[in-house]
Amino acid sequence: MKTRKLTGALLLLLAVAALPSTAGAMHISEGILPPQWAALWFAVAIPFVAWGLREMKIRSAREPFFKPMVGLIGAAVFVISCMPIPVLTAGTCSHPCGTGMAAILIGPALTVVVSSVALLLQALFLSHGGLTTLGGNIVSMGIVGAYTGWAVFHVTRRAGLPLWGAAFLAGLFSDWATYATTSVELASALPGSGSFLHMAAAIGLSFMPTQLPLGILEGVITAGVYRFISVRRPSLLECLGVATAGGAR
């Protein structure tokens, strides 16, 4: 059991090693949020992280493969959320988040946990995000991204979409929701010349040329991961409750 615990942590270290240089995109950098806003986002994030840890304990006691699975998903979230991708339409780089994919496989509560670990490691070792802005980044990427992806997946499954289609939309909307939340966090904390809504819209619109195509890419990644697992080990999806989500295939 101790080996399995180590596995998760070491898989995340593997993800650190996969990165050639520091990268930045949606993460709010160190020092940007005023202290009261940084504290507020920490207060919002902590109950979700605690709930996720509780889920982890319960589910890993039930399924022995669950901890390595969470470690592997955590490593994937770490790499994806740190991987700068050039977007030709905008001439800038940004990254997908991977939280939609994680949420449909291990659930939103545990996605919050793996996102928190990934964001903490990025802030500590890669100058990506920040320690004071960790709460805000957990809320946008970990909480909003995960729960949006999970909700979209289950709603579209109930609407009768095939699993790969639901996975695509989960990835797409989790990405867009993450960046929309970052816009709201920045607009609420940084007093601009206009109103809050004006500021949030301006920041959101600035993200759009880069993030619209990247959201589609994130959808493709999510659907691709689902397809890989469904071909290589469909029993894993059944154990995780994904194959039966929203009814029959």
Place this chain on the structure above:
Amino acid sequence: MKKVFLLAALAVVLAAVGVYFLGHVPAKWSGVDETVVEKYAEEAGRPPRKPYINTDQGDLLLFFFLIAGVAGGFVGGYCFRELFPPQKKS
């Protein structure tokens, strides 16, 4: 096995063409953290500060990548095989 090598060679060629193409596009390829997040933060008088732990000094960052790669690479490969064992040939 031949198929794997062909795919790998194709990927390398495509990557080289892609990198060459990107290098000739007149763009800075800055991250949106710089072009969006930090831009609005600086306008509002809250520019980002340096990280509390700055590993981007000389070869220090490379050292962290190496240590993490050695430790995580072995365990990651082991764990992947545990979750996704090789498909048996019929």
